[in-house]
Amino acid sequence: MLNQETIQAVQQAALIEEVVGDFVTLKKRGQNLWACCPFHHERTPSFSVSPSKGFYKCFGCDAAGDSIAFIKAIEGISFIEAVKYLATKYSIPIQETEEGHKDIAAQHERDSLYILMKLANNYYIQNLWEHSEGQRIGHAYLKERGITDDFIKQFELGYSLDSWQGFHEYALKQGYTDGLLEKAGLIVHNQEKLYDRFRGRVIFPIHNLSGKVIAFAARILKPADNQPKYVNSPETPIYHKSDVLYGIYQAKQKIKQVDKCFLVEGYTDVISLHMAGIENVVASSGTALTDSQIQLVSRFTKHITVLFDGDTAGIKAALRGVDKILEKGLHVKVILLPPGEDPDSYSKKLDSLAFQTYLQEHEQDFITFKAKLLMEGIGDDPTQKAEAIKEILQSIALIPDAVNRTLFLQQCSRLLDINEGVLLGEHNKILVRKEKEHHRPHKLVHNPVNELQLTAKRGELIPLNWAATIEAYEQESIRLLLNYGSIILEDGNPLSTYLLQELADVPFQHPVYKHILSTYEELALQEQVIDINFFVQHTDERIQKTAIDLTASPYEVSDKWQEKYQINISKEEDNLYRNAYKNILRLKLRLIHQLIEENNKLLKNTVHEPEEEDKLLQVYATLKQSETAIAQQLGMVIIG
Ligand SMILES: [Zn+2]
Known part of the structure; x- marks a missing residue:
């Protein structure tokens, strides 16, 4: 603990x-x-x-x-x-x-897997630098590929010895079990035999966003017929291939800073670009780009630039993946490398300044790129031309933003020398077809403010029962307490003093509101400075969530904006006492209603001794008096 x-x-x-x-x-x-x-x-x-x-x-x-x-x-x-x-x-x-x-086995499985992956990573790194085989074969190979020691260290590259049991034996000695080793994908179980998954390969660790090693990609050193070029970790509880991008941990700061992310294909492409001074780069690691990978990038930037190898054969296949990025509302640019080059080879051919200049000069937006690519070599063949136009329009139709779509249509009209109206007509046909295919209902624009107002109204105007209404007023009391408790009223006391006094004899019904109120009271009694953080950081998730829900503001009008447009927006602080008073009266009134109802039930439903009946009638009279008194006060507050 x-x-x-x-x-x-x-x-x-x-x-x-x-x-x-x-x-x-x-x-x-x-x-x-x-x-x-x-x-x-x-x-x-x-x-x-x-x-x-x-x-x-x-x-x-x-x-x-x-x-x-x-x-x-x-x-x-x-x-x-x-x-x-x-x-x-x-x-x-x-x-x-x-x-x-306690021992490792007792810890949470995920935690153990993270620790184990870190151990394995250190083991492979140590092999590379200190073991004679690692130095002679692994390190020499990376050197030959032009990766300098600084970058070998930065990307934590390692080497797995050409042995069936090297890591397995090492990990057992450290106290790990076969079960966990297999679960981590580090050893393989085959026909009663257990052996190392990675043997005689250079190891690229794959990190998650926070820098933890979650998987490995192991590259072969010499091409061999019966061996795959890469052996990768399988899916594990901590590694989901489709959610991960290679290099995101090393790139995220730079991506945020320059508001752009380069997308390449392989592990060595990422490292080569870093060596050429470009740090905002990630790789999809050879697989088709997934939705969650795109979403991962879109947390940091809305601008993706895809680097294409110089062979045109691969590009057409890659276009589909790029369409996916458009569909997610991101801005896509592409860079085509010279024939026969990939990012790794080309960045090493040029010095870093020349390479960066090449990228800057050859970056073009995706739609233009696709249009040019598809029109290439078509000449005047009308059927082929129509086919190409249709394909380009398919991509444009994926862009969620209507303004951007219009801009691209205009651009393509110039580029393809086709009347804009004709393009627009065709484009709209595609949109209508898509709507039909997906049976998409008309999508309302999401507006959190409206939603909140609706919820508030639901609580106040359509009470389903007393409990729900009472809960709404309890909630409002807690909201005022948490947001404005420390604000000093005209009488010189903080609002919290007033609220706590008024609520002292009100039995709260909702367990979370009740808990917050009593905790607040306790803290106030100890004369502690009460900070909203106390509740926001509470270890009970329900209390934490409630405190946040009640103090978060969905929208804000900046002071500058108010000045600029000369609008005066009355702030809640201005009417604090009145609102608090009103809310407490409403809460008390509802409680009395509830009590009257319960009392009536008792009177109606059972046969009573005359004495008991008298008592109930007395209670009824008292309650009725209170009801009238509170209603009067409330009326004055509302009217006055
Ligand atoms: Zn959300």
Whole structure:
């Protein structure tokens, strides 16, 4: 177990904007930072990060939490792992209580797999640098491929000895079991025999976003007939091939910085581009690009540039993959390398400045590129020309943004020398057909603000029963307390003092609101400064989630904007006391209604002793009096 001090130190140090910023590109709007949500697919940002409140909240899919919760969710790891991850990031010493030093097998399986992969990576690295076979064969090979020692180290490249049992025996000595080794894909089980998966190969470790080794790609050194060029890790609990891009960990900062990502095919292409001074590059590792890989890039940038090898045969096949990127709403450019060259070979042929210049000068947008490519060599054959036009229009129709589609149509009209109206007509036909094929209902534009208002209205205007209405007013009380508790009212006391006094005799029904109220009261009694972070960082997820939901603001009007357009937007702070008063009266009124109803049931349903009946009638009268008194006060507040 981690001790409490470590957790607290992490909570204080891990600024939400820094932690989230490692995974998505945040843009400032109002007081908050916004991005497209990393937890669900969307094209307009509804994922907000509040640096002042220390939490993230998505108005699209409702994901929310503090820094630790974010790491937990995005990495799919345990609370403890998330704390450790952040402790490492912020160089906070990790203190564990006694029972923490249990053996590896007792730990969570994923945690064990991460540790095992790290061990394997270190083993392969050590082979490369220190073992005579590794030096002679592995290191020599990388040198020959032109990869310098600095980059061998940066990408943690290694070498697996040409042996059936080398790693297997080593790992057993370290206390790992065959079961875990097989689960990690490091050893293979074949006809009662267990042996190393990677033998006599150069090892490229594959990292996840946070830099953990999750898989290996092992390349053969000499071409052999019966051997594949690459042997890769199989799918494991920590490695899903289709979700991963090679080099994303090393590239993510640069991608954010320059707002662009180069996409290449192979592991050595990525390393070569780094050596040529281009760090914002990832590889799909030979497979067709998947939706989740595109989404991974789109967390950091909306601009992808695909590098194509110089042989035209491969390009036409690759066009489909690029269409997928368009479909996800990203901007795609392409660069075609000279015939016979790939990124690895060409970046080594030129010096880094010349290579970078080549890339700059040959970058063109994808639609133009595709149009030129398809029209090549067609000449005046009308059938072929029509076929090509149709294919280009198919790509344009994939672009979700209508303005961009129009721009591309105009461009193609010039490029292909075809009347724009004709193109537009054909394009619209494709769109209509697509709609029909997918039976897509008309898609409403997602608007988080409207949704929130609707929810609020649902709670207030259409009460299904007393409990639901009471819950809504309880919620409103807690919302006011969390957001404005420390604001000083005209009488010189904070709003919290007023709210706590008024709510002291109100029995809250909702367990979470009840818990927050009593905790707040306790803290106030101890005269502690009450910080929203206390609830936002709460280890009970329901409390954390509620605190975030009640304090997150879905939209903001910046002060500048107000000045510019001379609009005065009344702030909630201006009517705080009145709103709090109104809400408490409503809550109390509903509670009394509930009590009256219960009392009536008792009166009706059972036969009572005269004494008991008197009591019930008395209660009824008292309740009725209170009801009238509160209703009157409420009327005055509402009218006055
Ligand atoms: Zn979301």
